[in-house]
Amino acid sequence: MRLHLIGMPGAGKTTLGRALATAYEVPFRDLDQEIVRREQRTIPDIFAQDGEEYFREREASVLRDLIAELPDLVLSTGGGTPCFHHNLEVLLESGLTLYLAVPVSELVRRLQRQAASRPLLAALPDAAALETRLAETLAARQQFYDRAPLCCAAPACSVEAVRQLVERYNAAV
Ligand SMILES: Nc1ncnc2c1ncn2[C@@H]1O[C@H](COP(=O)(O)OP(=O)(O)OP(=O)(O)O)[C@@H](O)[C@H]1O
Numbered sequence: 001m002r003l004h005l006i007g008m009p010g011a012g013k014t015t016l017g018r019a020l021a022t023a024y025e026v027p028f029r030d031l032d033q034e035i036v037r038r039e040q041r042t043i044p045d046i047f048a049q050d051g052e053e054y055f056r057e058r059e060a061s062v063l064r065d066l067i068a069e070l071p072d073l074v075l076s077t078g079g080g081t082p083c084f085h086h087n088l089e090v091l092l093e094s095g096l097t098l099y100l101a102v103p104v105s106e107l108v109r110r111l112q113r114q115a116a117s118r119p120l121l122a123a124l125p126d127a128a129a130l131e132t133r134l135a136e137t138l139a140a141r142q143q144f145y146d147r148a149p150l151c152c153a154a155p156a157c158s159v160e161a162v163r164q165l166v167e168r169y170n171a172a173v
């Protein structure tokens with residue numbers, strides 16, 4: 001089984017993905033972490049040294065590599081992954097994709113202390129600016145996220161809740 005998690009930065013894709021992989025007893029990969037491993041530098045460094053376009057190309061190619069390599073996989077994507085280089089089509093065709101939906105107010109709470117490690121959110125002066133940026137980003141990305149066949153909304157999105165969603169989905173198709 002391949003299960004892909006998509007959603008905004010701070011939605012909990014990495015945290016939940018790791019727990020789901022343990023529960024399903026399949027390998028876990030985090031796309032951001034795989035890019036960092038292969039590039040031997042952090043995401044802020046990649047953005048600063050080579051720009052977002054380069055990052056998006058690496059993201060698209062590492063995504064395709066992981067899917068080709070691992071028939072069983074829980075994959076946590078980056079927040080922007082489904083929105084570039086036809087990655088959403090790749091995700092939809094190669095596994096079951098779940099959108100982890102979290103309100104902007106909750107994302108602000110979670111990301112306030114971590115914005116510096118996320119280049120697209122760095123250098124914002126305060127929580128209000130972070131909230132505006134996240135709301136604009138979500139508005140642009142919603143059309144991609146909404147194409148996932150499964151959606152789980154915070155705070156109900158536990159490992160058990162996702163397992164039930166997947167079970168119901170598989171029984172229905
Ligand atoms: N269900 C949850 N409830 C509260 N906080 C959470 C929950 N899941 C994750 N967090 C916290 O929110 C922050 C972001 O979580 P995480 O890194 O898993 O998100 P992400 O979706 O992978 O983000 P990114 O797209 O930036 O990689 C972390 O500090 C994490 O501890």
Ligand SMILES: O=C(O)C1=C[C@@H](O)[C@@H](O)[C@H](O)C1
Nearest residue numbers: 009032043078079080118119
């Ligand atoms: O929302 C985004 O576009 C990003 C989210 C992170 O997961 C990283 O993939 C990177 O910082 C870009």
Ligand SMILES: [Mg+2]
Nearest residue numbers: 013014032076
């Ligand atoms: Mg993550």
